[in-house]
Amino acid sequence: MNNLISDPSLTLARTRLRGTGARVTPARVRVLAVLMEAGQPLSHHEVEQILSPAAELDRVTLYRVLDWLVQQRLAHRVAGSDRAWRFSVAGDQPSLEARGGLKAGGAKVMHERHAHFHCNDCGKVYCLDSIDAKALNVPVPIGYRPETLELTVKGYCAHCN
Amino acid sequence: MNNLISDPSLTLARTRLRGTGARVTPARVRVLAVLMEAGQPLSHHEVEQILSPAAELDRVTLYRVLDWLVQQRLAHRVAGSDRAWRFSVAGDQPSLEARGGLKAGGAKVMHERHAHFHCNDCGKVYCLDSIDAKALNVPVPIGYRPETLELTVKGYCAHCN
DNA sequence: CCATCAATTGCAACCCAGTTGCAATTGATG
DNA sequence: CATCAATTGCAACTGGGTTGCAATTGATGG
Numbered sequence: 165m166n167n168l169i170s171d172p173s174l175t176l177a178r179t180r181l182r183g184t185g186a187r188v189t190p191a192r193v194r195v196l197a198v199l200m201e202a203g204q205p206l207s208h209h210e211v212e213q214i215l216s217p218a219a220e221l222d223r224v225t226l227y228r229v230l231d232w233l234v235q236q237r238l239a240h241r242v243a244g245s246d247r248a249w250r251f252s253v254a255g256d257q258p259s260l261e262a263r264g265g266l267k268a269g270g271a272k273v274m275h276e277r278h279a280h281f282h283c284n285d286c287g288k289v290y291c292l293d294s295i296d297a298k299a300l301n302v303p304v305p306i307g308y309r310p311e312t313l314e315l316t317v318k319g320y321c322a323h324c325n
Numbered sequence: 326m327n328n329l330i331s332d333p334s335l336t337l338a339r340t341r342l343r344g345t346g347a348r349v350t351p352a353r354v355r356v357l358a359v360l361m362e363a364g365q366p367l368s369h370h371e372v373e374q375i376l377s378p379a380a381e382l383d384r385v386t387l388y389r390v391l392d393w394l395v396q397q398r399l400a401h402r403v404a405g406s407d408r409a410w411r412f413s414v415a416g417d418q419p420s421l422e423a424r425g426g427l428k429a430g431g432a433k434v435m436h437e438r439h440a441h442f443h444c445n446d447c448g449k450v451y452c453l454d455s456i457d458a459k460a461l462n463v464p465v466p467i468g469y470r471p472e473t474l475e476l477t478v479k480g481y482c483a484h485c486n
Numbered sequence: 487c488c489a490t491c492a493a494t495t496g497c498a499a500c501c502c503a504g505t506t507g508c509a510a511t512t513g514a515t516g
Numbered sequence: 517c518a519t520c521a522a523t524t525g526c527a528a529c530t531g532g533g534t535t536g537c538a539a540t541t542g543a544t545g546g
Contacts, residue, residue: 187493187542197466208532222496227533230496245475247408247503248532284472295463302456302476304442307483311445314406314477315463322468348513369503383525388504390523404531408532409503 169214173197176249184236191221195229196238196253205242205250205289242289245318246269246281250289279315292317330375334358345397352382356390357414366403366411366441366450386486403450406443406479411450440476446485453478 177196181188198214199206206214208226215221221229223290230251235241242250279292304310338357342349359375360367367375369387376382391412394400403411440453456476465471 189494189542191495223532224534225495232494240497243404243408244407245404247404255427279463281469281471292463292465295465302440302453302478304453304478304480305455305483307440307486309481309486310442310478311480312478314475314479316404316475316477317463317465317471318475319465319472320470322466325468325470350513350523352524384503385505385526386524393523 169194169201169218170199173201176200180238182184183251184238186236188201190219191229193219194221195226196233199233199239199251199253200251205240205244205252207244207248207250209248211251230268242280243314244280244287244289246287254289279317282316282318282323283321283324284318285320288321290321330355330358330362330379334362337361341399345399347397352386352390353393355379355382356387357394357483360400360412360414363413364376365452366401366405366413368405368409368411370409372412403441404475404477405441405448405450406477407448440478442482443477443479444482444485445479446481449482451482460482 174193174197177193177200178188181192181196194215198211200208202214208223208230211230212221212223212226215226225300230241230249232237233251234241237254239251240254242252244250279295281290281292284290302310302313335354335358338354338361339349342353342357355376356372359372363371363375369384369391372391373382373384376387390411391400391402394412395402396416399415400412401415403413409422440456442453444450444452463474465470
């Protein structure tokens with residue numbers, strides 16, 4: 165009737181949003197629910213596709229909602245190699261340092277450390293959760309202050325291989 | 326008088342280009358020379374800036390020359406997080422598999438394995454040559470065929486820190 | 487229950503990286 | 517030095533993303 169988003173997801177999304185203390189709008193609820201149901205990072209366009217069967221959502225509003233979700237740390241923004249951002253729900257447990265719990269010495273710690281697989285054929289992006297990017301411990305030259313780490317493997321996914 | 330490109334670089338570039346057997350045009354020579362002189366991957370725009378004091382080079386031509394250099398394996402294309410490609414000269418020794426010398430079993434080997442540092446402030450990209458991405462040996466799920474690997478550290482460079 | 491108002495949304499117009507089609511130019515070759 | 521495919525320049529276009537602004541709306545206090 166309405167769309168491809170399940171009721172439980174919508175409810176869960178609403179709950180998460182209320183947790184931020186900010187306004188809980190239909191746009192935010194539906195976009196977050198879509199991200200929660202997707203098993204992979206979605207581009208702006210992909211979210212639009214999933215949303216479209218139901219009520220319309222302005223292009224710009226969608227961009228803004230996605231940005232907002234990232235700001236609220238409810239989502240992560242991952243850079244694909246096709247110059248289009250992808251968005252995925254953040255883990256249920258926002259990292260401590262992200263919430264200001266670990267600011268010892270003012271030293272920032274790298275977060276968002278997991279890797280992605282980008283299919284050169286279909287263009288889809290998959291999270292490689294198995295990879296412990298934390299273990300990489302990439303050394304940077306003196307004077308450089310690393311903040312985040314992005315590890316992307318490009319190739320062909322199981323479907324396109 | 327003319328521009329910021331040194332004569333030796335131009336000559337070296339010309340030699341490298343002749344090695345491809347393809348046409349040696351001023352555009353190709355100058356662009357390759359610019360990449361050779363830059364110590365870091367340059368965006369289309371950055372190359373344009375360096376080139377501009379001298380003769381003009383059409384935007385489109387520059388894009389095409391850069392693409393061509395990558396095709397010829399004289400340059401690498403690296404994806405920055407600001408959805409703009411960067412280009413850097415390829416090492417003096419193109420990897421064997423790149424030249425068809427190592428096609429055993431038809432299995433492709435990952436190449437272009439070094440990492441980059443992207444400054445969140447000034448936007449410049451630096452090569453982290455010290456990092457041996459080869460050592461990462463990233464595991465992907467069965468059925469997935471990895472080809473290239475991109476490791477980008479984002480943060481603040483020595484200048485902006 | 488409703489008025490209020492800042493936060494959010496929709497719209498239109500815009501920016502920027504990159505691409506395409508095509509006619510004019512040019513490097514290598516015989 | 518004539519030839520011609522490869523290369524260049526131009527103009528117009530695509531697609532992701534942004535900005536300014538007026539209209540709408542969720543939470544709040546009364």
